[in-house]
Amino acid sequence: YAILRLTTSSKDMLNQYMGFKDEVRKENVKEWLDNGHICLSALVNNKIIGSVWISTRYPPYFDILKIRPIFKGTAYIFKLFVSPNFRGKGIGTILVLEALQLSYKMGITRATAIVHKWNKNSLGLMEKLGFKKSYKLYFLKLGTFKQCFLRHR
Numbered sequence: 223y224a225i226l227r228l229t230t231s232s233k234d235m236l237n238q239y240m241g242f243k244d245e246v247r248k249e250n251v252k253e254w255l256d257n258g259h260i261c262l263s264a265l266v267n268n269k270i271i272g273s274v275w276i277s278t279r280y281p282p283y284f285d286i287l288k289i290r291p292i293f294k295g296t297a298y299i300f301k302l303f304v305s306p307n308f309r310g311k312g313i314g315t316i317l318v319l320e321a322l323q324l325s326y327k328m329g330i331t332r333a334t335a336i337v338h339k340w341n342k343n344s345l346g347l348m349e350k351l352g353f354k355k356s357y358k359l360y361f362l363k364l365g366t367f368k369q370c371f372l373r374h375r
Contacts, residue, residue, distance in 0.1 A: 223264050223265065223266060223271075223313060223316060224264070224265045224266075224268075225262055225263070225264055225265075225316065225317070225320045226262070226263050226265055227260060227261070227262055227263075227324075228255065228260075228261040228262070228263055228273075229255065230252055230255050230256065235263070235270075236251075236252075238269070238270055239251065239261070239263060239270055239273070242263075242270045242273065243305070244273055244301065244303035245301060245303055246273075246275070246301050246303075254275070258277070258278070258279065259275055259276065259277045260275065260276040260277070260321075260324070261273055261274070261275050261276075262274050262276070262317055262320050262321055262324070264304070264308075264313050264316065264317055266308070271304065271305045271307075271308045271313065272302075272303060272304035272305060272308060272313045272314065272317055273301070273302075273303055273317070274299060274300075274301065274302045274303075274314075274317040274318060274320075274321050275299070275300050275301040275302075276297055276298065276299055276300075276321045276324065276325060277297070277298045277300070278296070278297055278298075278325070278328065278330060295329070295330055295331040295332060296330065296331075296332050296333065296334055297321070297322070297325035297328075297330045297332070297333040297334070298333075298334050298336060299318060299321050299322075299333055299334065299335045299336065300335070300336040302314055302317060302318065302337075302344055302347075304317075309343070314343070314344070314347050315347060315350075315351070318335075318347065318348075318351055319351070321333075322351075333353075335348045335353050
């Protein structure tokens with residue numbers, strides 16, 4: 223699988239993402255990208271089959287302040303989605319690990335995964351990757367990220 227960072231300047235991939243059937247409202251995509259949020263997409267044969275979003279400031283669609291304050295040095299991982307035909311093949315794991323690795327390279331010290339409580343697959347993945355549930359969210363200190371990354375590569 224290839225992992226690509228989506229940008230507004232890569233028109234072909236942006237257009238393809240706009241047709242991707244994930245759970246992101248497409249009217250938000252350009253605004254999110256323009257405001258510094260990051261989208262990583264997994265591709266097979268140059269076709270998007272999965273994606274995950276990362277924010278280092280705040281999750282753009284979620285009022286996290288009601289749960290806990292925003293912390294500097296935190297990556298918020300949200301909107302993980304893998305096409306149904308490709309689930310169970312490790313693509314979600316690869317996307318989250320790439321998001322964590324990118325965050326770590328940016329000097330981020332911790333990550334928070336935002337997952338709906340009904341999404342048992344994503345909850346299981348986050349726990350498998352070392353996230354711990356706290357305050358209704360999943361947290362991971364990226365100091366333990368290296369062990370997590372090596373274990374799952």
